[in-house]
Amino acid sequence: MSVAVATTGTPLRRLGNLLYRRPNLYLLMLLIPPLLWFGAIYLGSLLNLLWQGFYTFDDFSMTVTPELTLVNFAALFNPANFDIILRTLSMAVAVSLASAALAFPIAWYMARYTTGRTKAFFYIAVMMPMWASYIVKTYAWTLLLAKGGVAQWFVQRLHLEGLLQLLLDIPGVGGSTLSTSHLGRFLVFVYIWLPFMILPIQASLERLPPSLLQASADLGAKPRQTFMQVVLPLAVPGIAAGSIFTFSLTLGDFIVPQLVGPPGYFIGSMVYAQQGAIGNMPMAAAFTLVPIVLIAVYLSIVKRLGAFDAL
Amino acid sequence: MNLLSSYRSRTMPPAVQFTEVSRTFGEVKAVDQVSIDILDGEFFSMLGPSGSGKTTCLRLIAGFEQPSSGSIRIHGSEAAGLPPYLRDVNTVFQDYALFPHMNVRDNVAYGLKVKGVAKAERYARADEALAMVALDGYATRKPAQLSGGQRQRVALARALVNRPRVLLLDEPLGALDLKLREQMQGELKKLQRKLRITFIFVTHDQTEALSMSDRVAVFNRGRIEQVDTPRNLYMQPATTFVAEFVGTSNVLRGAIAEQLSGSAQPFSIRPEHIRLDGQPGPHEVQVAGVLRDVQYQGSATRLEIVLDSGQLLAVSQANDQWLAQPQPWQPGQRVLAHWPRAAMTSLKETPA
């Protein structure tokens, strides 16, 4: 009887019945298109790229031959390349720390002191710059930091030229002008990735019930103690989640370093130069392994801080 | 089971028949070797604590789950492997599951629409179903604009518009407040008598199950402890679990059970069957103890007695004397509890 019923009707309904009785087949049909796209196009490309890291690049003829070698990966540990990695890594860490410090008060204010329309306003006010065009935001900063630009105008009005010069003279931070200094590049990075830090922190603080703070105060904690003992520990997953973005986005960027800051390669610009101007695809491929490894290590660290539950 | 229903059960196939049905989720046996016959036209309740398997049984009938083993027959034909949309049963969901993007009329007419019934007819039948649950005039509202009780009625109308032979109700009154729930209980019972279709009603509320059902199945840990009429379930519980889950009962075990009943088997005695006043009759069981607690509850007074052997005994005394003398019971007072031997039911121990 059941078989007789299930095999009547239009072909479409028969297929529906079949899929209902075979949930695995249904699942497979749903999964095939995305799996094909990601498996064949994306993962295939990634593996192909890593494979190319083993190819040989001939410096004299500037050609690539498919002879397998470990030379490219070994070259990552050259002092020059190691410098690039270190420079990028320290920028990523500094940007993450500064973003967290800047984001926290905004997130805390949003979560704790805004309701209804104000909260929506803040939310949109953080979302809009986050989604606004990356290249335009970078461009805006070249306008801001340029000679005779907005930043200089403000510095002059506020008579802070001395302070600025003092900052620019610090080795490793400064540079000849704001737009060619490490400081300028750092500012641009913090600006661009800051919203990615605000939203996860805000979400994690939003989940913190106000009664928890009242309980802490009720038990005799001063506001500062409540903050250190209750709020901060519970916000750690959010901060860690936000830092995934700030860290990984800074690590792979090659456009900001190209437009703002002193000369000297970042990992991203090195990869770009290797494959483009130099035409050494194997070295570029080997170099892409660096951010992958660094991010994998970073993810395994922040996973312990609960970052994945706060994403 | 009365004569009529036992006669019918021999001549007509049951509305729903479970034969050694099991449903496992990984290691968990949600339903474990359950066999029941639910008769045509019966108001049948599945009662049990949460996680006892009653809802899974309902979902097996609806077709949302398929049995891991065993056979489910609906009106005589095998249902295993049949998707929900090919079964002649409809469900009233616990959360009502009204489609939020459709108005009340479209919700009710949905079952007819997917069967290809023309618009004019399905709207006429939907309005008819809405009238049946006293919701005429609400047809163009969205579910979000209705109260909990009204949503419940819409869910009922929607499930009945297909004229199913079996209606499944998954704790439909759980979200309503007490007054509304009692009112709906009466209406559901009336509706079932009028439509003469099988209602299978899942609940964890024993009062609800007792007051509405022709028969009740008590579930515990995926198994059925007892299937019986409400009166038999209450007066003659088969197992210690049923005695304690259905109503309040004193279940006495071990030495004290042997001393009072003459058998080592556990037995049950209902609090309201125990007397504290008057003299025990010649064939009554009697036991002495000290009153520990007295709770005045209006229609009755609840008392707790510590027997000399150490066990607790709950006793309920009806306050059925108009302007009775001031409460005679004081904590600390020595009392003699007694009850007719026939009021005791010996029980099968439910393994813990």
Next chain:
Amino acid sequence: MHSDRASWGLRLAAWGGLVFLHFPILIILLYAFNTEDAAFSFPPKGLTWKWFSVALARPDVLQAITLSLQVACLATLIALILGTLAAAALYRRSFFGKQAISLMLILPIALPGIITGIALLSAFKRLGVEPGLFTIVVGHATFCVVIVYNNVIARLRRTSQSLIEASMDLGADGWQTFLYIILPNLGSALLAGGMLAFALSFDEIIVTTFTAGNERTLPIWLLNQLSRPRDVPVTNVVAMLVMLVTMLPILGAYYLTRGGESVAGSGK
């Protein structure tokens, strides 16, 4: 609930943060109207609309706009299909490899864009595919899928499972349930996901740098302009337009998914 007031310091930090986030955007809006044509100086000497007509008369700008719109539309379409399928497959059942699949979907935005870009470039080279519209769309669709996927899976998780069961219980088969129940409930999530994917694609530059070949999307056109100071007014106008195209869908997506809890819930 929040009866206590924030301290002055906190309010200053919060509102100051917002000003910091919006100041550069306001600068872009301002400079688009700058009368000067070597326009780094601040404050601007005067404001004018004339650069808009100049910019929109430039064939290279129009070509870049057309290409970016084509790419964003195609990438969004592919992302909508693949993202919805993946969400439908992953939202409820757990099965072997589920974690791996969701990780794979996130990978293109979790890994730096340069990796996706160069990987696709080397694969296209190896397969002999000429860079152009097709290769740009492939790259964009790959990282847009997860945007749609996230929106759809969130909506599916909020949609009560009993709605789907109720539909089948009332006699609707899988197709009818999809058409009458699931799709209407997903509608605004799909629209929101599509708008976000569109904004993301329209703005993307890193992956595009590698997959575009000689084609120029609007962001690439902008990047090239930065080394050509003589076109500053046109660049400013285009920057403002790109800014608006990427920001406005966010407002739409926000209003579409806001309050979705009560709409897609079980009718409680």
